[in-house]
Amino acid sequence: xxxxxxxxxxxxxxxxxxxxxxxxxxxxxxxxxxxxxxxxxxxxxxxxxxxxxxxxxxxxxxxxxxxxxxxxxxxxxxxxxxxxxxxxxxxxxxxxxxxxxxxxxxxxxxxxxxxxxxxxxxxxxxxxxxxxxxxxxxxxxxxxxxxxxxxxxxxxxxxxxxxxxxxxxxxxxxxxxxxxxxxxxxxxxxxxxxxxxxxxxxxxxxxxxxxxxxxxxxxxxxxxxxxxxxxxxxxxxxxxxxxxxxxxxxxxxxxxxxxxxxxxxxxxxxxxxxxxxxxxxxxxxxxxxxxxxxxxxxxxxxxxxxxxxxxxxxxxxxxxxxxxxxxxxxxxxxxxxxxxxxxxxxxxxxxxxxxxxxxxxxxxxxxxxxxxxxxxxxxxxxxxxxxxxxxxxxxxxxxxxxxxxxxxxxxxxxxxxxxxxxxxxxxxxxxxxxxxxxxxxxxxxxxxxxxxxxxxxxxxxxxxxxxxxxxxxxxxxxxxxxxxxxxxxxxxxxxxxxxxxxxxxxxxxxxxxxxxxxxxxxxxxxxxxxxxxxxxxxxxxxxxxxxxxxxxxxxxxxxxxxxxxxxxxxxxxxxxxxxxxxxx
Amino acid sequence: xxxxxxxxxxxxxxxxxxxxxxxxxxxxxxxxxxxxxxxxxxxxxxxxxxxxxxxxxxxxxxxxxxxxxxxxxxxxxxxxxxxxxxxxxxxxxxxxxxxxxxxxxxxxxxxxxxxxxxxxxxxxxxxxxxxxxxxxxxxxxxxxxxxxxxxxxxxxxxxxxxxxxxxxxxxxxxxxxxxxxxxxxxxxxxxxx
Numbered sequence: 001x002x003x004x005x006x007x008x009x010x011x012x013x014x015x016x017x018x019x020x021x022x023x024x025x026x027x028x029x030x031x032x033x034x035x036x037x038x039x040x041x042x043x044x045x046x047x048x049x050x051x052x053x054x055x056x057x058x059x060x061x062x063x064x065x066x067x068x069x070x071x072x073x074x075x076x077x078x079x080x081x082x083x084x085x086x087x088x089x090x091x092x093x094x095x096x097x098x099x100x101x102x103x104x105x106x107x108x109x110x111x112x113x114x115x116x117x118x119x120x121x122x123x124x125x126x127x128x129x130x131x132x133x134x135x136x137x138x139x140x141x142x143x144x145x146x147x148x149x150x151x152x153x154x155x156x157x158x159x160x161x162x163x164x165x166x167x168x169x170x171x172x173x174x175x176x177x178x179x180x181x182x183x184x185x186x187x188x189x190x191x192x193x194x195x196x197x198x199x200x201x202x203x204x205x206x207x208x209x210x211x212x213x214x215x216x217x218x219x220x221x222x223x224x225x226x227x228x229x230x231x232x233x234x235x236x237x238x239x240x241x242x243x244x245x246x247x248x249x250x251x252x253x254x255x256x257x258x259x260x261x262x263x264x265x266x267x268x269x270x271x272x273x274x275x276x277x278x279x280x281x282x283x284x285x286x287x288x289x290x291x292x293x294x295x296x297x298x299x300x301x302x303x304x305x306x307x308x309x310x311x312x313x314x315x316x317x318x319x320x321x322x323x324x325x326x327x328x329x330x331x332x333x334x335x336x337x338x339x340x341x342x343x344x345x346x347x348x349x350x351x352x353x354x355x356x357x358x359x360x361x362x363x364x365x366x367x368x369x370x371x372x373x374x375x376x377x378x379x380x381x382x383x384x385x386x387x388x389x390x391x392x393x394x395x396x397x398x399x400x401x402x403x404x405x406x407x408x409x410x411x412x413x414x415x416x417x418x419x420x421x422x423x424x425x426x427x428x429x430x431x432x433x434x435x436x437x438x439x440x441x442x443x444x445x446x447x448x449x450x451x452x453x454x455x456x457x458x459x460x461x462x463x464x465x466x467x468x469x470x471x472x473x474x475x476x477x478x479x480x481x482x483x484x485x486x487x488x489x490x491x492x493x494x495x496x497x498x499x500x501x502x503x504x505x506x507x508x509x510x511x512x513x514x515x516x517x518x519x520x521x522x523x524x525x526x527x528x529x530x531x532x533x534x535x536x537x538x539x540x541x542x543x544x545x546x547x548x549x550x551x552x553x554x555x556x557x558x559x560x561x562x563x564x565x566x567x568x569x570x571x572x573x574x575x576x577x578x579x580x581x582x583x584x
Numbered sequence: 585x586x587x588x589x590x591x592x593x594x595x596x597x598x599x600x601x602x603x604x605x606x607x608x609x610x611x612x613x614x615x616x617x618x619x620x621x622x623x624x625x626x627x628x629x630x631x632x633x634x635x636x637x638x639x640x641x642x643x644x645x646x647x648x649x650x651x652x653x654x655x656x657x658x659x660x661x662x663x664x665x666x667x668x669x670x671x672x673x674x675x676x677x678x679x680x681x682x683x684x685x686x687x688x689x690x691x692x693x694x695x696x697x698x699x700x701x702x703x704x705x706x707x708x709x710x711x712x713x714x715x716x717x718x719x720x721x722x723x724x725x726x727x728x729x730x731x732x733x734x735x736x737x738x739x740x741x742x743x744x745x746x747x748x749x750x751x752x753x754x755x756x757x758x759x760x761x762x763x764x765x766x767x768x769x770x771x772x773x774x775x776x777x
Contacts, residue, residue, distance in 0.1 A: 125631055125635055129680075313670055
């Protein structure tokens with residue numbers, strides 16, 4: 001059955017058929033026909049953001065917290081270019097989002113028309129795929145294909161650029177078809193021979209470790225379930241990247257904590273000393289590996305990834321398995337069970353003993369003394385007072401992000417929204433809005449630094465307009481904390497441009513937007529401030545004034561190996577080799 | 585010619601060799617990449633090479649299946665074995681890319697390039713240019729009283745050799761197409777069925 005309709009109507013119809021219930025967007029000249037269609041229906045809710053970057057990050061927050069694709073709608077030219085940071089962020093962290101952009105009419109393309117930009121050209125390297133639709137007959141199928149590409153294989157962002165005359169033109173609406181209609185069909189099942197080889201290696205391993213990443217979350221809840229089953233059954237220790245937190249519960253006794261540059265001592269030491277490293281859905285990012293030639297030197301390495309290009313890109317892999325994490329974990333479990341559920345228990349017990357000595361270093365220890373709140377203490381109290389809630393956490397980027405990853409515990413996947421690969425300051429606030437829209441009854445907290453938060457502070461308007469009770473928990477050190485830390489370690493304590501001398505009064509700022517503001521600077525009043533934030537039914541900004549010169553530890557300095565971690569202030573003198581200072 | 589039914593990376597002669605031999609020696613490889621002929625597809629391939637810092641030594645592209653709207657890109661690139669594997673995997677990630685084949689690995693390939701040479705000269709030099717062209721089986725496709733345009737096909741090495749000989753004889757201009765390549769025999773046919 002074909003139905004004739006305008007391109008603008010097709011857009012709305014296709015979104016409905018794809019099960020979209022909310023779109024984050026900002027109108028403009030080149031998308032007016034689509035906005036007119038949105039006006040005339042009630043199935044799809046539109047959230048008006050205050051800047052297109054906010055729309056894309058909100059769509060990311062929605063996608064990360066639900067596992068469903070997020071949708072953003074922006075106009076041509078500046079609307080589309082403002083979406084670029086969000087698209088790049090989603091590409092780096094493999095988040096499925098669909099950005100629909102308006103474009104000048106086809107007959108004006110190339111004429112440097114008003115609000116014209118070469119959107120598909122600009123976004124080509126920051127999307128998984130993008131399309132310029134010049135023919136209304138192809139619009140519906142392109143949107144359906146867009147959802148297919150964004151959500152299949154390694155997820156990612158797509159952009160569909162729709163000229164204004166195509167939105168007005170009439171054509172036949174193509175229904176969403178079941179089954180594969182596209183040649184794009186990534187491999188889901190892993191190679192059984194390699195899976196068997198890996199299981200054999202697991203049976204013999206003396207010092208194994210699971211190193212998991214965002215791929216477990218992206219593979220869906222079944223993958224996290226299977227991972228938990230595999231970890232409990234084998235008794236192997238498990239660590240995770242920033243992106244993978246929550247796939248295995250932080251309360252689990254096999255949990256070593258996050259690994260990497262600001263990862264836990266026990267996690268990094270286990271990575272360095274293991275004899276079998278099983279990478280599940282992670283990509284050997286440079287925040288994880290540290291010095292490549294000293295990375296986990298004595299281990300055989302298995303790598304499970306749905307993207308063949310991740311394998312052998314950075315670290316040589318002995319057992320490469322291309323496939324979806326859930327599919328491969330299921331096969332691994334079946335093979336391991338059918339071979340008699342074997343592990344080297346004696347050596348595993350010795351390995352755990354060693355891990356316990358590393359754990360006893362207590363690398364996250366800090367002292368809360370005096371009248372100034374330590375940022376670690378603020379996060380620790382936030383964790384303690386909110387962990388019982390149905391809770392989602394987003395973050396901005398910097399020290400506060402690492403402290404949140406270190407001191408907060410995630411028990412389930414899709415509860416942790418953070419910008420890992422791109423490191424986008426300004427991500428967390430709009431992401432918390434997208435998350436709150438998806439989970440209106442839940443407690444959504446954005447752990448922020450004041451500098452990051454200011455980058456997208458205009459979204460306060462969005463939070464207030466839609467009565468989204470997002471909690472903005474700002475660790476205010478009046479510094480770009482991570483920049484300051486690197487300047488201290490690498491640039492002779494010359495703090496070039498890393499503080500602001502004109503910060504707003506965050507309480508008044510909240511009130512100016514019609515929200516609640518709370519300031520706290522006394523450690524004894526911190527708990528009350530947090531509880532006041534949690535119990536307030538609307539959006540809240542907490543301006544938590546913290547120690548200004550706190551550094552984030554543990555830290556693997558640039559160009560160092562996992563077993564050369566810095567644990568505290570005393571060890572930082574000359575920690576970074578001048579030749580390694582080019583590394584970021 | 586019918587539309588093609590190809591599943592990326594799943595055929596028995598997949599280009600995804602996931603267990604590379606590690607070496608620092610740079611190699612030159614000829615890749616055949618079958619892509620959907622849609623707008624911007626060449627920009628995606630070229631953008632991948634510039635964005636990730638890989639080399640392109642030669643690149644040719646044309647639609648080879650008009651029904652199925654498929655183009656074949658023949659690429660000559662160089663790098664260590666790890667880099668070559670990464671290039672193939674990255675090419676495979678591009679959504680409109682259907683197949684990636686490393687002709688250098690999969691079987692001895694036939695490689696040919698076409699070039700046009702404009703040579704200007706008088707007297708002995710002009711005669712010598714014509715004589716050498718004959719040896720190289722180059723055709724004269726244009727002639728004036730003081731110039732020839734030669735058309736030559738062959739391996740890139742043969743064309744390099746011809747260029748070297750023509751230079752002292754009054755070489756004015758060269759146009760080269762870049763390499764087109766096919767694997768030998770029927771076993772590894774890419775694309776059309």
